[in-house]
Amino acid sequence: MIQKIFFVVCIFTAMSFAKTNSEVKTFVIEDNEVEIIIIYPDKIVQGESIHLMGIMKNRYKNAVMGGLTLSFPQIRYTNGTYAKNTFDSISSYSPPDKIYSGITKRNIKSKYYMVEGWEKKWNRGVEKQFFIELKVPSGISHLLVNVRGVLVFGKKKSNRKELAIPSVSFAKDQQGYSVRQLSIPIYKKRTIKKNTTIKKPVEEDYKKQTVTGTGFFINDNILITNQHVVEECKNIEIVRNGYQAKAKIKSFDKTNDLAVLVSDTPNKSFLKFRGGKGVRIGESIIAMGYPLGDLLGTNIKLTLGNISSLNGLLNDSTKLQLTAPVQHGNSGGPLLDNHGNVVGVIYAGLKNSIAQNVNLAIKDNVARMFLDANDVSYNLDMNISKIEVVDIADEAKKSIVQVICHK
Incomplete structure (x- = not known):
């Protein structure tokens, strides 16, 4: 373990020209040779819109269909705007729309907002994505996003199997499926009083580079x-x-x-x-x-x-x-x-x-x-x-x- 930690430290201190800061962040799920990446802003201000991009890549094997689902437990009703969608179809659900429950094996009423992209005949090596913009609700300190994906194999219902991503998780969504939960901090909007002077830090003198x-x-x-x-x-x-x-x-x-x-x-x-x-x-x-x-x-x-x-x-x-x-x-x-x-x-x-x-x-x-x-x-x-x-x-x-x- 000590050698492994030492190796990791050496790796990072040896980086010749990498930088790390935070403007946009990535949330990654890798499970069963399937990769899901969510790109999101590191900082969101109350009352403003948030832009999320979801991408899912099948590295496993050819599937008859598959989907990527994002759901928002704190948002009941919203009009999401979609763009850059490469899925065959994209749908959204809000209460009281009907959605399928993985626990009861029947349709139930949705409790909160959900969007999902579906692809027919999802071959190995192919990636799909969608982009969504939605309004951030007021009165919350963090925006929670449930993330999951699925690949379906077998053309006939009798031999149909599903590969869930993530395969196991303590967190479940409203349909009873395992999810990974992303938590994005929400910041209050600052107001500047009239006649207030904003002073910028004094720039130190340094040799031109x-x-x-x-x-x-x-x-x-x-x-x-x-x-x-x-x-x-x-x-x-x-x-x-x-x-x-x-x-x-x-x-x-x-x-x-x-x-x-x-x-x-x-x-x-x-x-x-x-x-x-x-x-x-x-x-x-x-x-x-x-x-x-x-x-x-x-x-x-x-x-x-x-x-x-x-x-x-x-x-x-x-x-x-x-x-x-x-x-x-x-x-x-x-x-x-x-x-x-x-x-x-x-x-x-x-x-x-x-x-x-x-x-x-x-x-x-x-x-x-x-x-x-x-x-x-x-x-x-x-x-x-x-x-x-x-x-x-x-x-x-x-x-x-x-x-x-x-x-």
Whole structure:
């Protein structure tokens, strides 16, 4: 146990360029090779709306159907707004709507608000998601959200079986099914009295610093990078061979270390995210970026490797582990598959005597959920046929820039 704790401490102290803070958080359930992720705001103010995104991925086997359900024990009636739904259907229920009880095996009256997405023929490796906006009720200190999923196997009722996620839990929802419960803190709205002067903290004098990283365009004037690359920037420059522009931060997610930038000069090329099936262990990948600033030269660099794990440190399901070498300055760069599609965003590398050649990337589905939540458009490519690395590099380098943060 002591060795394990020591190893974990070494891992975290060796992180070369990861950051942690809280703006948006993730709630993860992994059970029976099924993964559910809820993305939610870390802070909610009473009387305001909350935006939640739910995603469920089937890593188990092909199912005849399946669903993701969120229910809210403190909310009886509400008009939820849905968006970015990829389920075949999405439905909501409020009292006195009828819902099926897993305990009584019959329909009962609902007691509180519930929303669920259902998918027919849910194949292995496929993920589904929906986004919901609803009003936060007054008079509560925490918003409770019941989260569960189900996969159904067997076309005939006689041989039908269900796989519940979570499989076991002390918490049950109004239908009697096991759930994991998410609790989100609610804050009271602050009011400022008239004629009150708000004083900002005095900024300490410090030597001007420049931080560099990498970013890549996902449409003609929007690019994505790591949040820690552009944190506390006064000015942001983005450059590559034949292109130079200024950029501003459009949105960011400190928890998942992602940021969206808007360029003041359009770029003709952009990268597409991989559609369809996710990456597999052992799959070949390509990392591109601008490591170590000017030390290695100003031209873009490329390294090759493989996916070594589908989870990050301590089974972090939002990350991938890879063997392609990355350095300071690679942060925010794209991780590409053999067709040149984005499968991740370079995040961190571990450098110590215990962990060697262990590097991390943020999964593409996490990046896409962040983009969806901020209404940023991007493109998917379902084609995964292999292209020569030199051809991928020639095309991809037109979309990848060095991000220079002036503090």
